Every structure is written in structure tokens, then in C-alpha cells.
Amino acid sequence: MSKPIVAIVGRPNVGKSTLFNALAGEMISIVKDTPGVTRDRIYADVSWLDRDFTIIDTGGIEPDSQDIILSQMREQAQIAIDSADVIIFITDVRQGLTDADSQVADMLRKSRRPVVLAVNKVDNYKSQQMDVYEFYNLGIGEPFPISAEGKQGIGDLLDAVVSHFPEHSGEEEDSEIPKIAIVGKPNVGKSSIINKLLGENRVIVSDIPGTTRDAVDTTITRNGKDYIFIDTAGLRRKSKIKEDIERYSIIRTVSAVERCDVAVLMIDAAEGITEQDAKIAGIAHDRGKGLIIAVNKWDLVEKDNSTMKTYTEKIRSVLSFAPYAEMLYISAKTGQRLNKLFDAVDQVLESQSLRVPTGVLNEILTEAIAMQQPPSDKGRRLKIFYMTQVSIKPPTFVIFVNDRKLMHFSYQRYLENRIRDSFGFQGTAIHFIIRERQENGES
Structure with missing residues (x-):
């Protein structure tokens, strides 16, 4: 939604x-x-x-x-x-x-x-x-x-x-068709990738200001399955003012990410990952969307045995808040590894819709607590009673505890890692809601 x-x-x-x-x-x-x-x-x-x-x-x-x-x-x-x-x-x-x-x-x-x-x-x-x-x-x-x-x-x-909001805002009729937003800074090749996937120049790539000002939705069919690609290009104005261009692209990104299931963040391989890329990834992360990092123009990078490993580590370090993001190295120009994009999208969509039975979830929780004691403060220890999954897209879990203040971020991250180790959830954020409950079971 x-x-x-x-x-x-x-x-x-x-x-x-x-x-x-x-x-x-x-x-x-x-x-x-x-x-x-x-x-x-x-x-x-x-x-x-x-x-x-x-x-x-x-x-x-x-x-x-x-x-x-x-x-x-x-x-x-x-x-x-x-x-x-x-x-x-x-x-x-x-x-x-x-x-x-x-x-x-x-x-x-x-x-x-x-x-x-x-x-x-x-x-x-x-x-x-x-x-x-x-x-x-x-x-x-x-x-x-x-x-x-x-x-x-x-x-x-x-x-x-x-x-003025529609009664069921966000419930679009074609919601069963996955929506993929191609996001990133201007001129990283967002329109080029859609043109390559389409095999034709449907999305205009030009230097005329505002040629693709409205986000363009393009349906692409692969192996009998439809995908809607949302292109956020169109920031082709040669601006002297970096902040202005960044602000444009943030407005467009918020709007496109709001509508999508999976955001594909394109990074320019020659330029490397920037603070602006991290801001854009942060929008997808905050909104619980699927996230794929596509490093474009990889064909232009001089490589040795460790280039990809070093590059991946650098991106992971800057995007440390989204360690789950899937990564691809592609070239929109040559088509290198573009077929892998659909596989990654399918994998992320599957992760976003995964439901874990409550019984299995609590077995993992019991094991995690036994391996690492919950934190305590001034003699009072965090007690975790129960955990259940309440929704998908993004997978959202409610954890019932004795005192919310005792649930440190680091312990929540630890539990998230245990869940990911057990069930994958590649490419999607996971949300937690911490609820307090008395020891006798009253909320």
C-alpha cells in the first residue's frame, strides 16, 4: 500500500x-x-x-x-x-x-x-x-x-x-503486477537500463530539460510474467547547483519508491558510491521496500582479482543500515548481467511476502535468547515473552516484552540477524514493533 x-x-x-x-x-x-x-x-x-x-x-x-x-x-x-x-x-x-x-x-x-x-x-x-x-x-x-x-x-x-484521499489509497487495481522503481542520481543510466530491457528506445534519453519529467511507467514481460518499471529519470537540466539537483531527485525518488514493491538503486561504477546514493537507499529502507543495488557501467572499470570484493565492501560499509540489499554488477550499455536483474527482483518479491509460522519463530527466539542473554539495566533484565509476524511487504514482527526501554537497538539487530540466518529475507527490510506486556500476560 x-x-x-x-x-x-x-x-x-x-x-x-x-x-x-x-x-x-x-x-x-x-x-x-x-x-x-x-x-x-x-x-x-x-x-x-x-x-x-x-x-x-x-x-x-x-x-x-x-x-x-x-x-x-x-x-x-x-x-x-x-x-x-x-x-x-x-x-x-x-x-x-x-x-x-x-x-x-x-x-x-x-x-x-x-x-x-x-x-x-x-x-x-x-x-x-x-x-x-x-x-x-x-x-x-x-x-x-x-x-x-x-x-x-x-x-x-x-x-x-x-x-481528498481516495477511500483505499494505494489499493491499485493492478497491484498483483510487481512494481520496480529504478532510482539513483541523475545520469547513472536509469533510462538506458529500461531501454535495454525493452529492446527499444521507449524512454526518451535526451538533454532537453524536462523531457521525462513525469515518472514513466513501462510494462516489461519476461518468461510470461509482467513487471511494471517506474523510471525516475528526467533530471537532465545542466544545473550549477548540486543541492538543487539532489533535491529534485529526492522528491522524485520519494514519489516513485512510495508506489513500488522493489527499488533498484543504480550506482555509477566509475564514480563509486556517494552520500546522495545513501540518501536514496535510505528512503527505500525507511519505507520497508525491497532493495537491489545495481552497479552500472561495470564494463568501464579496470579490474583485477579483488576489484569486485573491494567495491562490494565499500558499498556495504556506506549502506550499513541495509545489509540485506541484493547486489548486481551490470552494464546497461552492453546488457552485461541484465538477465540477472529479474532473478534478483523475483527473489526479493518472494522474501517480502514470506510468512513465518509463529511456532517456528518462537523456537528461533528461544534459541537466540539462550545463546545471548537479553540486556539488563540497573538490575532489571529484558524479558521477551513471545513473537509473531503480523504482516508482509515488509515482513513485520511484534515482540512482546516486559519493558520496551530495555530493548536496545543492538539486541534487536541481533534478533533480526538470527531471523535472517534462519529464513533468508534477502533484499527486504524487516520491521519490528515492540509491545509491553505484564508478566501475567496482560498488555
Whole structure:
């Protein structure tokens, strides 16, 4: 099930990052007074009325600007709008309705997405009521007065946002066809790999900005089985600003990974693994998706007997949070080992849907506890009563314990390793939910 995506859009300095942080519950974005400094973490998971969704904070849209940073922010906001299920359009009551707001509203109307209008910095609704009403002139519906800083009015705003979600968001009709997202930094060969698998140039690879701005879904059949490949290419703008390009690709990646079953992270063999690659892998890991690392352009690397081993160790070290990821060394250009990609995808899909019977699981647990005592703190020892698998995609286990605080991360990792040793789970994250229960069995 993919979560709906909500994009926060508006001019610079209207409070997008402040609202984002209020919803995310922590200070994530950098907030400064210079237009265009929102560069840090830009997405977060939010729950409201039992609905889970992902929010994306866009750079400020400056509709007419010729300035390179602001014009790229406009393009990046457009990508977020194209990816979103619902848009929060945020304006500033103190600055009043501006021409730029009207231009942004026109841009949003063309997107044909549901738009919820937020009027920010309303500290006293009674005295500012007429100023809020002015925003009806945008012609995109009722303005919701909020104070992102004071966290006022946000509940009504979110009620309106979730009312636009489909009843069963993420339940797509073709959900039995596995979805594979090809992700990675710009120019690592994402479109080329799909072209090679298709045997034709269906995905446009070109230097024209925005040629593949919308993620392209391509169905490929192999051995009578269909796979939907989601391509996140299209970041071909020659940008002077590395952070901007990175931000674009993060927005696209969140949206593609949200929809996929398995993410294939492509790494450029000549360049090696980078921090940006780790960020992209982290998105797939956080969302519990299957993960395959495909090192592309392997044909261009000079090799000796230990090249692959050294390369693998380096990748494993940078992606230490996802030791389960499958790895392939390929060439999209020559087709080297591309046939292995489908085998790896099938293996990961099988792992994601694997269910372990509770009896067998608790035998493994008993054995693991006997081999390594659970941790203790101030004389109180962690007791683990019981474990059961509650869902798949990703495989999720509930562990009942006497005190959640005593379940150290390192011991949880130890139990995860024991489960992986016994059942494999190659290529997929495993999630644990730790629940407290009294010794007599009461939760």
C-alpha cells in the first residue's frame, strides 16, 4: 500500500518549512529569511485521523524570476506538484494577496490536483478575518486560517487534506503486477537500463530539460510474467547547483519508491558510491521496500582479482543500515548481467511476502535468547515473552516484552540477524514493533 503524497507549495518566505516542521513534529528543514534556503530534509511521514501520508516541502515558487536558483525551485516545485495526490497552497496574511500568489494558483489549477488553501500567520482570527477572506479571490476554494508557528488551525487544514484521499489509497487495481522503481542520481543510466530491457528506445534519453519529467511507467514481460518499471529519470537540466539537483531527485525518488514493491538503486561504477546514493537507499529502507543495488557501467572499470570484493565492501560499509540489499554488477550499455536483474527482483518479491509460522519463530527466539542473554539495566533484565509476524511487504514482527526501554537497538539487530540466518529475507527490510506486556500476560 502506497501512502498519499501531499506537497506544500507557495512563494518563498510564507512559512512552508514552519508548517512542514509543525506537521513532522521536529525541526527538519532549515528556516532562514533568505528566499530559497530550504535545502535539508524535505519529506516526512505524517498520521492524521488514522490516515498515513507523506508530506513534501518544496522550494518557494517565484513565478517570474530569472534568477537561476528561484527558476530551478519553480521547476522543482512543479515536480512535487506532478507527484502529489493533494497540494497545500500556503499564503501569508501579513503580506496579503500578491500577483505571485495568483500566478501560483494558476499553475496549481492546471495540475488538476485537489488544492487546500492555507492562509498562514493568522494569530488573531477575529481581527484578521477580512484579510483571510481576501484569499477567496484566488478562486481555488475556502481559505483555512492557520498559524504554523503557533500550531493553530492545523487540525481543520488536515481534515480538509485527508478528505481528498481516495477511500483505499494505494489499493491499485493492478497491484498483483510487481512494481520496480529504478532510482539513483541523475545520469547513472536509469533510462538506458529500461531501454535495454525493452529492446527499444521507449524512454526518451535526451538533454532537453524536462523531457521525462513525469515518472514513466513501462510494462516489461519476461518468461510470461509482467513487471511494471517506474523510471525516475528526467533530471537532465545542466544545473550549477548540486543541492538543487539532489533535491529534485529526492522528491522524485520519494514519489516513485512510495508506489513500488522493489527499488533498484543504480550506482555509477566509475564514480563509486556517494552520500546522495545513501540518501536514496535510505528512503527505500525507511519505507520497508525491497532493495537491489545495481552497479552500472561495470564494463568501464579496470579490474583485477579483488576489484569486485573491494567495491562490494565499500558499498556495504556506506549502506550499513541495509545489509540485506541484493547486489548486481551490470552494464546497461552492453546488457552485461541484465538477465540477472529479474532473478534478483523475483527473489526479493518472494522474501517480502514470506510468512513465518509463529511456532517456528518462537523456537528461533528461544534459541537466540539462550545463546545471548537479553540486556539488563540497573538490575532489571529484558524479558521477551513471545513473537509473531503480523504482516508482509515488509515482513513485520511484534515482540512482546516486559519493558520496551530495555530493548536496545543492538539486541534487536541481533534478533533480526538470527531471523535472517534462519529464513533468508534477502533484499527486504524487516520491521519490528515492540509491545509491553505484564508478566501475567496482560498488555
